Amino acid sequence: MKLTLQVWRQENTGTAGGFARYEVLDADGRMSLLELLDMLNETLVAAGVPPVAFDSDCREGVCGACGITVDDRPHGPLANTPTCRQHLRSFADGAVIKLEPFRSAAFPVLRDLVVDRSALDRLIEAGGFVSVDAGTAPDADSQQIPHSTAVQALDYAACIGCGACVAACPNSSAQLYAGSKLLHLSLLNQGGAERGSRAHAITRQLDAEFGPCSTYGECATVCPAGIPLTAIAAVPKESLRFWVRSRAD
Amino acid sequence: MTELAIEELRSIGSPVHGNVPAGAPAAAWESRKFDYRLVNPANRKKFTVIVVGTGLAGAACAAALGELGYHVQSFTFHDSPRRAHSVAAQGGINAARARKVDNDSLARFVKDTVKGGDYRAREADCFRLGEESGRVIDHMNAIGAPFAREYGGQLATRSFGGVQVSRTYYTRGQTGQQLQVAASQSLHRQIAAGSVELHTRHEMLDLVIADGRAQGIVTRDLITGEIACTTGQAVVLATGGYGTVYYNSTLAVNSNATAAWRAHRRGALLAAPSFVQFHPTTLPVNSEWQSKTTLMSESLRNDGRIWVPVTAGDPRDPNSIPEADRDYYLERKYPAYGNLAPRDVSSRAAREQIDSGHGVGPLRNSVYLDFRDAMATVGAAKMRERYGNLFETYANATGEDAYLTPMRIAPGAHFTMGGLWSDFDSMTSVPGLFVGGEAGWGYHGANRLGANSLLSASVDGWFTLPYAVPNYLAPLLGTPVLSHDDPAVADALRRVQERIRSLLAIDGTQGPQHFHRRLGEIMYRGCGVSRSAQGLTAAIGEIRALRREFWSDLRIITDADQLNQELERAGRVADFIDLAELMCIDALDRDESCGAHFRSEHQTAGGEALRDDTHWQFVSAWETTTDGRRIRHDEDLVFTAVPLQTRNYT
Numbered sequence: 001m002k003l004t005l006q007v008w009r010q011e012n013t014g015t016a017g018g019f020a021r022y023e024v025l026d027a028d029g030r031m032s033l034l035e036l037l038d039m040l041n042e043t044l045v046a047a048g049v050p051p052v053a054f055d056s057d058c059r060e061g062v063c064g065a066c067g068i069t070v071d072d073r074p075h076g077p078l079a080n081t082p083t084c085r086q087h088l089r090s091f092a093d094g095a096v097i098k099l100e101p102f103r104s105a106a107f108p109v110l111r112d113l114v115v116d117r118s119a120l121d122r123l124i125e126a127g128g129f130v131s132v133d134a135g136t137a138p139d140a141d142s143q144q145i146p147h148s149t150a151v152q153a154l155d156y157a158a159c160i161g162c163g164a165c166v167a168a169c170p171n172s173s174a175q176l177y178a179g180s181k182l183l184h185l186s187l188l189n190q191g192g193a194e195r196g197s198r199a200h201a202i203t204r205q206l207d208a209e210f211g212p213c214s215t216y217g218e219c220a221t222v223c224p225a226g227i228p229l230t231a232i233a234a235v236p237k238e239s240l241r242f243w244v245r246s247r248a249d
Numbered sequence: 250m251t252e253l254a255i256e257e258l259r260s261i262g263s264p265v266h267g268n269v270p271a272g273a274p275a276a277a278w279e280s281r282k283f284d285y286r287l288v289n290p291a292n293r294k295k296f297t298v299i300v301v302g303t304g305l306a307g308a309a310c311a312a313a314l315g316e317l318g319y320h321v322q323s324f325t326f327h328d329s330p331r332r333a334h335s336v337a338a339q340g341g342i343n344a345a346r347a348r349k350v351d352n353d354s355l356a357r358f359v360k361d362t363v364k365g366g367d368y369r370a371r372e373a374d375c376f377r378l379g380e381e382s383g384r385v386i387d388h389m390n391a392i393g394a395p396f397a398r399e400y401g402g403q404l405a406t407r408s409f410g411g412v413q414v415s416r417t418y419y420t421r422g423q424t425g426q427q428l429q430v431a432a433s434q435s436l437h438r439q440i441a442a443g444s445v446e447l448h449t450r451h452e453m454l455d456l457v458i459a460d461g462r463a464q465g466i467v468t469r470d471l472i473t474g475e476i477a478c479t480t481g482q483a484v485v486l487a488t489g490g491y492g493t494v495y496y497n498s499t500l501a502v503n504s505n506a507t508a509a510w511r512a513h514r515r516g517a518l519l520a521a522p523s524f525v526q527f528h529p530t531t532l533p534v535n536s537e538w539q540s541k542t543t544l545m546s547e548s549l550r551n552d553g554r555i556w557v558p559v560t561a562g563d564p565r566d567p568n569s570i571p572e573a574d575r576d577y578y579l580e581r582k583y584p585a586y587g588n589l590a591p592r593d594v595s596s597r598a599a600r601e602q603i604d605s606g607h608g609v610g611p612l613r614n615s616v617y618l619d620f621r622d623a624m625a626t627v628g629a630a631k632m633r634e635r636y637g638n639l640f641e642t643y644a645n646a647t648g649e650d651a652y653l654t655p656m657r658i659a660p661g662a663h664f665t666m667g668g669l670w671s672d673f674d675s676m677t678s679v680p681g682l683f684v685g686g687e688a689g690w691g692y693h694g695a696n697r698l699g700a701n702s703l704l705s706a707s708v709d710g711w712f713t714l715p716y717a718v719p720n721y722l723a724p725l726l727g728t729p730v731l732s733h734d735d736p737a738v739a740d741a742l743r744r745v746q747e748r749i750r751s752l753l754a755i756d757g758t759q760g761p762q763h764f765h766r767r768l769g770e771i772m773y774r775g776c777g778v779s780r781s782a783q784g785l786t787a788a789i790g791e792i793r794a795l796r797r798e799f800w801s802d803l804r805i806i807t808d809a810d811q812l813n814q815e816l817e818r819a820g821r822v823a824d825f826i827d828l829a830e831l832m833c834i835d836a837l838d839r840d841e842s843c844g845a846h847f848r849s850e851h852q853t854a855g856g857e858a859l860r861d862d863t864h865w866q867f868v869s870a871w872e873t874t875t876d877g878r879r880i881r882h883d884e885d886l887v888f889t890a891v892p893l894q895t896r897n898y899t
Contacts (some may be wrong), residue, residue: 012811026537036536045760045815050807053814053830055328057501060543060642062426063332085645108474111812118449121329125441129434130392132767134313135384137391141348144402146393153395153632158429161331190391207275 009094015234127201165219199238303330306686307487309710315439338425366694367844496769531661542661583634685709695844757802
């Protein structure tokens with residue numbers, strides 16, 4: 001198939017960027033968007049043009065490294081699917097496809113389609129962990145966790161940390177990301193001892209680097225892990241719980 | 250091409266010793282831990298340990314050392330520690346907890362692991378792996394991994410290939426992801442506490458050795474291109490496996506061998522580089538542009554049945570091929586294990602079917618994995634809960650619904666059992682250079698059992714290196730961190746800069762991807778599921794020709810002082826080419842079949858791997874001299890708890 005790509009080119013964070021137009025003549029519907037970029041890059045290198053920088057790694061939807069805004073939609077046309085699993089069969093022959101980096105004030109562009117998502121890691125650093133040292137854990141079988149609770153915790157723990165939720169949000173809010181982490185850890189007994197302090201710390205960090213949530217719900221439509229929109233409610237709920245109780249647990 | 254005499258390719262050096270405590274292997278770890286020197290808690294902050302890689306082994310080792318009070322410098326080429334490729338392991342993690350009454354035990358775990366590895370692993374290492382496995386599960390659970398639970402609330406387990414008990418703990422089809430996220434959260438906890446300094450988007454390009462000890466690394470900042478040196482009293486490499494040498498593999502596209510290979514070129518021996526596992530259940534290659542052979546978890550073999558049509562080239566739709574016209578070849582050949590035969594056995598059997606014309610799919614390069622019977626007996630709802638995300642992945646990649654039509658699978662390069670050689674204390678042949686996880690060797694011999702890789706990485710990171718590294722550090726108390734004014738630092742920086750300059754100076758016509766793809770084709774053909782002296786000799790010739798072409802025709806357009814992914818790839822491909830040659834030499838040298846290393850000259854009448862314990866009961870630890878000569882050092886392997894026997898899964 002023949003495709004026209006409008007690709008965002010930007011040398012580094014400090015310079016201004018703009019769109020460049022490239023034609024790809026022999027794409028194949030079975031290729032993923034990233035494989036299309038691989039193909040484009042080989043052509044560009046052969047023509048002496050610097051290749052398009054983009055992040056990707058596992059290419060099977062779990063590492064969360066990839067993420068491109070495709071025709072104004074984070075990751076691409078298929079709902080809840082990471083870029084690496086968006087295939088060209090979703091596009092018509094002759095289509096014009098616009099490829100940009102994830103757009104958010106919290107994610108500065110590093111080059112072309114590569115952004116800096118370290119703000120997400122700073123949320124985890126604020127309190128998205130369980131403070132248990134190696135070797136000190138109790139027998140995991142001595143803690144009974146109902147099957148349904150484990151399943152529910154896993155639904156929220158499935159987040160791959162790609163940042164599409166932030167890019168999709170008109171406010172650049174990371175509330176879906178933060179909410180899923182709070183729910184993952186508060187549903188399990190082992191996260192209980194720090195439930196309050198964790199909610200407090202993560203909420204504070206959320207306010208420092210991301211926009212507020214206005215419940216647009218765009219985040220849940222692009223989340224590759226299918227985190228339900230209800231996760232956003234965990235942020236006010238858990239932080240309110242902390243304010244009422246003023247206790248670490 | 251005439252066959253190369255192996256003597257022209259390598260010489261034999263002095264033997265190496267694994268430093269395993271004398272006595273029963275079952276008692277080795279306990280006694281060694283007791284012998285280890287300790288560092289007083291107040292003194293620990295005086296030591297800096299460099300940990301490269303943030304996968305299960307690296308993140309765990311950095312976090313655990315940080316928890317103990319050491320100062321840790323942690324490096325990853327990813328933008329976030331969570332993205333390390335441990336994240337993609339699906340099926341589960343084994344543990345010899347033996348809670349059920351299915352007659353599992355530590356001894357049985359060790360027997361399965363040693364036998365699964367076809368007697369080319371170090372027995373005492375396998376005991377350590379089993380011994381520490383119990384608390385790995387406890388710890389990962391405690392730091393937030395939501396393991397699957399039975400309805401009564403207890404941990405759930407399932408079976409994996411090569412074993413007849415149920416000892417695999419899991420979290421849906423995303424065990425690696427959940428363990429990796431939990432481990433990286435623990436790493437973030439130490440970063441917040443100030444004990445660990447994390448450097449993301451930094452790639453290790455060389456090792457600094459001074460006074461005969463590993464004392465630092467040289468890294469490139471992938472965003473700014475800055476080349477810098479970090480020094481410390483010890484270096485841990487947890488940089489993963491090198492399966493991407495095959496181009497199409499189940500690994501991530503950025504997984505590479507550079508850190509380990511650079512360490513090898515500085516003197517660290519490389520053990521059994523040709524021991525590579527081909528996973529029997531990956532998606533077949535459909536086009537040149539396919540960038541990987543996505544893994545479909547082996548756990549699918551619990552409920553899926555593998556078959557090909559009895560008649561080669563049968564054009565019918567799989568669902569309309571009646572039972573009598575199907576060959577369930579694994580069940581036929583290996584009735585005791587059936588579809589759960591070990592990976593190497595299953596991969597070879599699939600390859601045989603494909604090579605004899607029984608392959609299915611448009612390119613006839615795959616076999617069927619059929620869930621029809623399980624859908625009828627287990628039910629769709631239960632199947633969805635067990636494998637939902639895997640079936641979705643399959644549907645996404647192929648556009649087919651595996652609930653209704655059989656999956657198509659094929660063997661793909663997956664896990665490298667070989668890696669940097671280390672002794673029982675996880676230390677390489679370079680003092681102060683430690684190794685953990687898939688970057689090392691030790692546990693898996695010539696073939697790794699399913700769900701033992703997450704375990705080995707976790708055991709190394711949480712429960713081996715935090716004991717072994719302090720033992721090395723203790724006598725160095727008072728020795729300062731190597732000064733950046735040391736000539737060894739300047740030398741290493743210069744080497745890295747010269748290499749980058751020489752890659753940029755080639756000014757040819759092809760990007761690194763082009764050479765990588767061709768290297769993969771050479772390796773699948775010559776050093777794949779089945780190897781022969783003739784095929785390996787041809788591959789060595791082709792690799793040498795490719796190397797000449799690479800160094801004369803590579804083209805990198807942009808400069809080194811910015812984000813330059815082509816330059817990153819070029820350096821990795823250059824190292825892969827050198828590693829590939831050593832892999833072929835190792836495979837050619839090892840004149841026997843064992844585990845995943847199947848030499849067609851050495852097989853039983855039934856077509857199984859024929860081991861030669863008289864001549865080859867050792868691990869080859871390779872040295873590459875400064876002038877490029879290969880020297881093989883041997884570590885003899887002794888089996889006392891698991892007597893030698895022929896692997897037999899019938």
